[in-house]
Amino acid sequence: MPKVLISDKLSPEAAQIFRDRGIDVDVKPGLDKDELASIIGAYDGLAIRSNTRVTPELLEKATNLKVVGRAGIGVDNVDLPAATARGVVVMNTPFGNSVTTAEHAIAMMMALVRQIPQANQSTHAGKWEKSKFMGTEITGKTLGVIGCGNIGSIVASRAKGLQMRVIAFDPYLTEDRAQELGVEKIELDELLRRADIITLHTPLTEQTRNIIDAAAIARMKKGARIVNCARGGLVDEAALKEALESGHIAGAALDVFLEEPAKSNPLFGNENVIATPHLGASTTEAQEKVALQVAEQMADYLLTGAVTNAVNMPSISADEAPRLKPFVELAQKLGLFAGQLTETAISEVQLEYEGTVAEMNTKPMTAAALTGLLKPLLTDVNMVSAPVMAKERGLKVQETKRAQAGIFETYIRLSVTTQNQTRSVAGTIYSSGQMRVIQIKGINIDAELGPQMLYVTNKDKPGFIGALGSILGEAGINIATFNLGRATAGGDAIALIEVDQPVPAEVLKKIRALPLVMQAKSLAF
Numbered sequence: 148m149p150k151v152l153i154s155d156k157l158s159p160e161a162a163q164i165f166r167d168r169g170i171d172v173d174v175k176p177g178l179d180k181d182e183l184a185s186i187i188g189a190y191d192g193l194a195i196r197s198n199t200r201v202t203p204e205l206l207e208k209a210t211n212l213k214v215v216g217r218a219g220i221g222v223d224n225v226d227l228p229a230a231t232a233r234g235v236v237v238m239n240t241p242f243g244n245s246v247t248t249a250e251h252a253i254a255m256m257m258a259l260v261r262q263i264p265q266a267n268q269s270t271h272a273g274k275w276e277k278s279k280f281m282g283t284e285i286t287g288k289t290l291g292v293i294g295c296g297n298i299g300s301i302v303a304s305r306a307k308g309l310q311m312r313v314i315a316f317d318p319y320l321t322e323d324r325a326q327e328l329g330v331e332k333i334e335l336d337e338l339l340r341r342a343d344i345i346t347l348h349t350p351l352t353e354q355t356r357n358i359i360d361a362a363a364i365a366r367m368k369k370g371a372r373i374v375n376c377a378r379g380g381l382v383d384e385a386a387l388k389e390a391l392e393s394g395h396i397a398g399a400a401l402d403v404f405l406e407e408p409a410k411s412n413p414l415f416g417n418e419n420v421i422a423t424p425h426l427g428a429s430t431t432e433a434q435e436k437v438a439l440q441v442a443e444q445m446a447d448y449l450l451t452g453a454v455t456n457a458v459n460m461p462s463i464s465a466d467e468a469p470r471l472k473p474f475v476e477l478a479q480k481l482g483l484f485a486g487q488l489t490e491t492a493i494s495e496v497q498l499e500y501e502g503t504v505a506e507m508n509t510k511p512m513t514a515a516a517l518t519g520l521l522k523p524l525l526t527d528v529n530m531v532s533a534p535v536m537a538k539e540r541g542l543k544v545q546e547t548k549r550a551q552a553g554i555f556e557t558y559i560r561l562s563v564t565t566q567n568q569t570r571s572v573a574g575t576i577y578s579s580g581q582m583r584v585i586q587i588k589g590i591n592i593d594a595e596l597g598p599q600m601l602y603v604t605n606k607d608k609p610g611f612i613g614a615l616g617s618i619l620g621e622a623g624i625n626i627a628t629f630n631l632g633r634a635t636a637g638g639d640a641i642a643l644i645e646v647d648q649p650v651p652a653e654v655l656k657k658i659r660a661l662p663l664v665m666q667a668k669s670l671a672f
Contacts, residue, residue, distance in 0.1 A: 149213075149449040151192035154178055154199045157218055157438040161194065164442040170449060184208045192216065192445045195224070201237075203229040214238060214448050216441040219428065222458055231459045238444050238456050241532050242297055243437035244428035249301035251427045252346050252376040253309075255400035259372055260285055260344070262398075264421050286310045291342025293358065294349030294377065295320045295330065296525075296539050302346055303330050314338050317349075317540065318524060321494045324541025332492070339366040344374065350525050351378035361386035369395055376402040376427045388413045391420065402427050458529045471511055473576050474504055474559065475530075478512040480582070480596050480672055481561040482519025484572050487670045488602065489520075495543040495564035496520065499573075502557030505548035513546055516561050558585060590641050592632035597645035600670040605663045607633045607640040614661050615642065622654045639665075 150171040153162060157174075165172040173190075176198075183199065187209045193201070194216045201215055206229050215225055217239040230237050258264055261282040269276050290306045292299045295317040303313045313330040316338045325332035335358075338345070345367070349355050359373060360383040373396060375382050384405055390396040391414075398419040404412055407425060414420045428434075447453040454460065478498070498513050517533035528536060537544055551557070560573035573586040584594045588604075601619075605611050612631075619626060625647040633640035650658075650669040658667040 149191040150189060151194060151445065151449070152187070152190040153194045154183060155194075155196035155218075156198075157194060157196065157441075158435045160435065161218070161438040161442040164439060165446055168446045168450060170446055180205070187212065192449055194218065194441055194445060197221065197224055199224065201225040201230065206230060206233050206235065209233075209235070214445050216445040218243075218434070218437040218441040220244065227459050236448060236454060236457050237459045238441065238448070238454075239458055240437040240440040240444070241456060242535070243440050244433045245297045245301055247430045247433035248376055248427035249298050249305060249348075250430075251402060251423075252298075252302050252348070252374055253305050255376060255402065255421060255423070256285065256290075256344055256346065256372075256374050258421055259374065259398050259400040265418060285344070288312070288343040289314060289341055291316070291338040291345040292330065293317070293335070293338065293345065293347045294355075295325075295328065295332075296348065296536060298377075299346075299348035300328055300539065302348060303328050314341060318490070318492050319521065319536075319540040319542065321492060321541035323494075324539075327541070335363075336366060339363055340368065342367070342371060344372045346374040347377045347381050349377055349381065351380045352524060354524055356380050357383045357386075359383060359387070361389070364390045364396060367396070370397045372397050373399045374401075375399070379403040379405040379407060384413055388417070391417055456532070460530075471507060473580065473582065474507065475511050475515045477574050477576060477582050478559055478561070479515035479519040481559060481572050481574050481584075482516035483522060483672060484519070484584070484596070484670065485561055485563045485570060486520040486523045488570065488666075488668060489523075489563055489565060491565045491567055493520070493540075493542055493563055493565055495545070495562075496537070497545045497547065497560075497562040497564075499547045499549075499560040499562070501549050501553070501560075502551040502555065504557040504559060505550065509546060509548065512559065513544065516559075517542075517544065520561075520563065555585065560586070584643065587632065587641050587643070588639075590632040590634050590639065592630055592641060592643060594630035594643045595628060595645065596672045597627060598672055599646050599649050600672065601642070601644040601646055601650050601658075602666075602668045602670055603642040603644070603658060603664060604666040605640050605642065605661070606665070607635075607637050608663050611640075611661070611663045612642075614663075615658060618654060618657050618661075619644075619646070619650075622651070624648060624650060624654065 148171050151165050153174045156176045162172050162174050184205055191211055192214045196218050203226050212235050214236045220239055220241045222239055225237050262280045266280040289312045292303050292315040295315040306313050307329050314333050315330045316335045320332055358381055364386055400421040402423045403425055444455045498516055500509050514530040514534055517537050518528055518530050521528045521533055555575050558573055558575040560571055562569055562571040570588055574584045576582055627645040630643045655667050
């Protein structure tokens with residue numbers, strides 16, 4: 148009989164789910180790390196929230212552990228590489244807190260425009276400052292939603308019910324999905340200019356870090372308000388403080404901060420700031436939901452081998468894993484290649500499987516391709532959540548399978564359609580096991596994907612290679628491999644270059660300034 152330890156405080160119903168399904172369960176919240184390490188070897192499953200830390204040291208003692216289940220989305224307290232290396236599946240519950248977090252954002256917005264916390268404090272102090280707390284109606288106001296995925300779309304729905312106009316910026320939101328939600332899909336600059344209130348619902352990535360900075364704030368209308376219940380680091384706190392003090396921003400409601408726990412913060416003490424201690428997911432219903440979900444998922448895995456919401460492995464049966472693994476990796480890298488080059492909203496994704504790969508289970512490959520495609524913007528994406536996130540954003544995903552027709556025994560082609568163009572990239576696995584990119588945008592090429600790549604599109608004219616090499620040489624950037632392809636002599640050409648370090652922005656700027664260059668990007672794999 149499998150045995151599970153619940154080491155953090157979860158709903159009692161979670162333990163009952165295990166018992167009802169014939170799994171032995173112990174509930175021992177509050178153990179220190181030494182106590183936990185001394186008993187973990189007896190358990191097949193470990194159910195946690197945020198207090199228990201699953202470290203490499205703990206995993207060494209967990210000789211029978213097969214699955215860790217996190218009741219919630221964040222797995223920062225689990226060492227994923229160490230768990231993966233020991234064959235421990237790590238599951239989370241990525242969508243259990245969505246409604247709760249969305250409702251908190253709406254509550255923060257209402258409190259902000261009516262100054263409820265400030266008025267409450269004043270009234271408790273025996274003051275009757277009715278004229279001081281003049282509020283603002285939200286009916287008819289424009290709400291700008293940055294990030295219209297699972298939580299953002301719920302916020303948009305609630306705001307529509309409050310008779311607000313809703314505009315949204317999300318590179319992965321399609322026009323069809325926007326129409327379904329009843330929101331106007333626009334670019335970020337226009338959202339900043341038009342919104343009366345801006346609410347953020349996007350992960351923290353390199354693309355979204357400080358998305359609300361001094362320049363963005365300057366583009367907002369005077370008197371705009373900001374709500375952030377997503378991630379600390381999306382808003383430049385110093386820039387927001389300055390804008391609040393100058394009066395350009397009327398107020399801000401924040402549930403998340405750059406450093407947490409936020410014992411001190413430059414925004415604390417400002418009378419126009421409402422702050423809560425990361426309460427977005429803190430409701431009885433949400434905590435109950437994620438506890439029950441994680442118990443069901445863990446029980447399914449321990450009893451049947453079914454994998455749901457795993458963050459460190461695909462849903463692949465044991466017998467097909469060795470054969471599928473290289474193709475899953477290829478699909479993810481093709482997706483990551485396309486995702487790093489895509490700058491506008493994606494409407495359609497097509498996966499073509501030709502040859503022997505078409506006879507395999509392609510679902511994990513498609514999930515891997517979507518993971519790579521979405522990862523540049525959504526870092527909290529994996530092979531389980533990627534298809535769901537793609538569906539939420541209205542992406543049309545198609546698979547085509549066919550027998551071998553060309554010179555390659557097998558290959559995968561990924562085509563991405565945006566509002567501007569369709570871009571494709573294809574790759575194969577050679578019999579030696581080498582992974583190669585064999586075509587980009589219809590141009591044949593034969594290249595390995597190293598950790599750091601430079602991608603350049605240009606016109607095939609004399610002098611380009613020398614000029615490019617000179618720029619890289621002057622910058623001290625060493626070239627590992629140099630791969631070229633062209634459509635026709637003198638026509639469109641592609642250079643895919645493996646370099647020993649990332650190409651800095653100032654070097655990319657010089658490359659883009661070359662007369663023959665149309666695009667230049669630094670890619671990481």
